[in-house]
Amino acid sequence: MPPSNPRRLSLQQIIEGQRRAAFVGRQAELDLFRRNLTTPPEDPRHRFVFHVRGNAGVGKTSLVREWREAAGEFGAVTASVDESADSVPDVLASLAEQFAEQGHPLKALDRLLGTYRRALHDAAGRLAADNEASNEGPSAGALAAAQAGLIAAGAIPVVGALAGGIDPAVLARGAGGLRAVFGGRARQQEEARLLAEPVRVLTPVFVAEIDRVADTVPWVALFLDTYERTAPQLDRWLTDLLAPGRYGELPANLVLTLSGQRRLDPLHWGDRVRMVADVPLAPFTEAESRQLLTGRGVVAEPVVREVLRLSGGLPVLVSTLAANPGAAGEANATAVERFLAGEGDPARRAAALACAVPRRFDEDLVAVAVGAPQDGPHAVSGLYEWLHELPFVAERHSGHSRYHAVVRAPMLRLQRTGSPQRWKAAHDRLAEAFAARRDAAAEGIDPERLWAEQPWRRAALEVLYHRLCARPRTALPEALRAGIALCDQRPSRVRHWAQTLGEAGEDADNAVLRDWGRDLLAAITDHGPRPTAVLGLLLTRAELTDTDRAAALVARGWDRFRAGESAAALSDHGRAIAVDPRSERAYQGRAVILRSLGRYEEALADLDRAEEIAPAWAWAVYERGETYRRTGRLEEALTVLDRAHALDPNAPVPLASRGLVRHRLGRNEAALDDFDRAVALWPEYGWALVRRARVRTALGDPVGALADLDRTEELTPGLAGTEGERGEVYRATGRHEEAVACYDRALALDPDYAWAYGSRALALEALGRPAEARADLDRALELDPGYAWARTQRERLGGGGRS
Numbered sequence: 001m002p003p004s005n006p007r008r009l010s011l012q013q014i015i016e017g018q019r020r021a022a023f024v025g026r027q028a029e030l031d032l033f034r035r036n037l038t039t040p041p042e043d044p045r046h047r048f049v050f051h052v053r054g055n056a057g058v059g060k061t062s063l064v065r066e067w068r069e070a071a072g073e074f075g076a077v078t079a080s081v082d083e084s085a086d087s088v089p090d091v092l093a094s095l096a097e098q099f100a101e102q103g104h105p106l107k108a109l110d111r112l113l114g115t116y117r118r119a120l121h122d123a124a125g126r127l128a129a130d131n132e133a134s135n136e137g138p139s140a141g142a143l144a145a146a147q148a149g150l151i152a153a154g155a156i157p158v159v160g161a162l163a164g165g166i167d168p169a170v171l172a173r174g175a176g177g178l179r180a181v182f183g184g185r186a187r188q189q190e191e192a193r194l195l196a197e198p199v200r201v202l203t204p205v206f207v208a209e210i211d212r213v214a215d216t217v218p219w220v221a222l223f224l225d226t227y228e229r230t231a232p233q234l235d236r237w238l239t240d241l242l243a244p245g246r247y248g249e250l251p252a253n254l255v256l257t258l259s260g261q262r263r264l265d266p267l268h269w270g271d272r273v274r275m276v277a278d279v280p281l282a283p284f285t286e287a288e289s290r291q292l293l294t295g296r297g298v299v300a301e302p303v304v305r306e307v308l309r310l311s312g313g314l315p316v317l318v319s320t321l322a323a324n325p326g327a328a329g330e331a332n333a334t335a336v337e338r339f340l341a342g343e344g345d346p347a348r349r350a351a352a353l354a355c356a357v358p359r360r361f362d363e364d365l366v367a368v369a370v371g372a373p374q375d376g377p378h379a380v381s382g383l384y385e386w387l388h389e390l391p392f393v394a395e396r397h398s399g400h401s402r403y404h405a406v407v408r409a410p411m412l413r414l415q416r417t418g419s420p421q422r423w424k425a426a427h428d429r430l431a432e433a434f435a436a437r438r439d440a441a442a443e444g445i446d447p448e449r450l451w452a453e454q455p456w457r458r459a460a461l462e463v464l465y466h467r468l469c470a471r472p473r474t475a476l477p478e479a480l481r482a483g484i485a486l487c488d489q490r491p492s493r494v495r496h497w498a499q500t501l502g503e504a505g506e507d508a509d510n511a512v513l514r515d516w517g518r519d520l521l522a523a524i525t526d527h528g529p530r531p532t533a534v535l536g537l538l539l540t541r542a543e544l545t546d547t548d549r550a551a552a553l554v555a556r557g558w559d560r561f562r563a564g565e566s567a568a569a570l571s572d573h574g575r576a577i578a579v580d581p582r583s584e585r586a587y588q589g590r591a592v593i594l595r596s597l598g599r600y601e602e603a604l605a606d607l608d609r610a611e612e613i614a615p616a617w618a619w620a621v622y623e624r625g626e627t628y629r630r631t632g633r634l635e636e637a638l639t640v641l642d643r644a645h646a647l648d649p650n651a652p653v654p655l656a657s658r659g660l661v662r663h664r665l666g667r668n669e670a671a672l673d674d675f676d677r678a679v680a681l682w683p684e685y686g687w688a689l690v691r692r693a694r695v696r697t698a699l700g701d702p703v704g705a706l707a708d709l710d711r712t713e714e715l716t717p718g719l720a721g722t723e724g725e726r727g728e729v730y731r732a733t734g735r736h737e738e739a740v741a742c743y744d745r746a747l748a749l750d751p752d753y754a755w756a757y758g759s760r761a762l763a764l765e766a767l768g769r770p771a772e773a774r775a776d777l778d779r780a781l782e783l784d785p786g787y788a789w790a791r792t793q794r795e796r797l798g799g800g801g802r803s
Helices: 011-022 027-038 060-073 088-101 107-133 140-152 161-165 168-174 186-196 198-214 227-242 266-275 286-295 301-311 315-323 335-339 346-354 363-370 380-387 405-418 420-441 447-452 454-470 472-489 491-508 511-527 532-541 546-562 566-579 584-596 600-613 618-630 634-647 652-664 668-681 686-698 702-715 720-732 736-749 754-766 770-783 788-797
Strands: 049-053 077-081 220-224 254-260 276-280
Touching (some): 027 060, 027 276, 060 077, 088 107, 088 198, 107 186, 186 198, 198 220, 227 254, 266 276, 286 315, 301 315, 363 420, 405 491, 420 454, 447 472, 454 472, 472 491, 472 546, 532 546, 634 652, 652 686, 686 720, 754 770, 754 788
Parallel strands (some): 049 254, 049 276, 220 254
């Protein structure tokens, strides 16, 4: 056995050294970056940000990789992210992981990211459900705070899952407005802010950690590749990061590199241009292309000229063609033929072409695209392995490999123009494969929430893409209907749908689809996360059926209602009914809006019509029960909610609503049973947990009630309502000092919480503090002049002030 050699290079080091040795051109750009690392940060010539830009295939990623190596030679800690990290939390997690690998763990940031990841998924579904089941609508102030908070947190769509699952009104109801996350106990405050404002909470910790690391190394170099894809999510965060005092002081030995196709947005970067080195990359000059070809042994002048003609100087094409230059006499050779000219096996050549058709592929999709056998010399597994030996195939380990766009485009053109029939057949096969994945992902999911589920949504978008490529004209109505449903169920992901239309237009060479994609993306960019502008575009330009038009109007009406625009929401629902008088969702939606305005009889009339149209639709029946409950018609509510439960026994919301009705009728044992069943169906149902706590208190089980409230606090930290209900448990058991402390915390979280003032008044009275009790009741009535219970208590207490 040969002696060990501590200086022996690894296989990976040898391969990397060969790659770097083969890197040609871009000497001026390399020298620019190196000079910057020898220039002190205080020198006016030093640049803190580099921006590499140029078309796809121009060599940006290769240059950035060389810059990262150069930074390492200067002693820098380096980290790089690409479009796979498309939110601020994802970016921070990736950077932290790479810092740890280099011996510089960001422990405080890692701990906070762990807390964020654990809470994020549950919070989205829980707050959305609480919005649906809440008795009271959010105040205008809470809506404005929630809207501003989501945008500041990066919900376009930086917050990722949270922004995608919660619209501003849901957040306003579920968290009592963003102001509800400020104040209270320190742990609750931090966790609540982390859920509602992850960017604002995480970023200062990241800055502090980077500053600590920067004290121990010469440079810190961060690289963000494919920035044209992540700029909409990261632009504002990065420029805020660089702004004085926004998130803390960045170390002077930090250098940030961005790499993308377009110029930086002047809206965000205009006043920071002096700190940025703009590095536009043009295609290789002829000299640089010849240098690369010579290094690969391609020296025959006719072949060199052909490669120069076909590549246009794009480094990725020059490199690929250099590996397979082909015969010089093939005057009509295409770029695609050059990519595959070195492969003599017709089956492999056909597989490489076929696998350009899907936007991304895995081994199963190779089988669909190619139709290869499971064993033998051209088995699917062997072809899948071989494909990843090609220089233009990337992302194998993600399970979703893809071709470089510059290579894929001519491959698609060749197949589309060479055989339109085979082109359609290939897309049809892939559409069927993705449809099977989509249908499998739908199992157990409410049909009205499918677009909110990521696995289902991803497969559904691929179905749309392939159907649009195969038959643009006939598939477009289905694609537009999908956009309406997505606006209704998951508006934060509408951008992905618009991109699908645009990409199908490019790949199928269809101007109509290209225009739709462009205009939809422009509407999204101009108007932010709300779907109103997209729906308006569909309503004014699309050839929709009456059913589709009504669905779009209902979706827009709900968006406007959640934003506090009740008049516009009513108008949209009224138009939907005029267009499609058989739309039960239009009647049901209008009923909810009318109920929020106190127009109960009109709401019930609309629910009558919804039930006539769809008598077995449990949700319309449930809304009738809710309307009766909120108007105090409890026996009628109970009867209707019984029927809603019978129509959908596995729906937790009607069960919980019935439980509250039974509680108010004094039937607490039956109410407890309803709440137990609702929570069993949905263990994270915070609204039901809080109401079950009330029932347990009434049944003399304060321990169980406090356990429910503890669970609610775990699910959604920092809610004013949870603290208020905890105060009720303590007050009911005679622990008045503890009750007052809970009400104090609730009011610190939400100073406009009228109910907490009223309840605190009774606890203060029990403690012999009547003047303070009267003051609390006065404040409750100032906030809510219609608060009849508080007025009765105030009159009972008598004394000065309000009578």
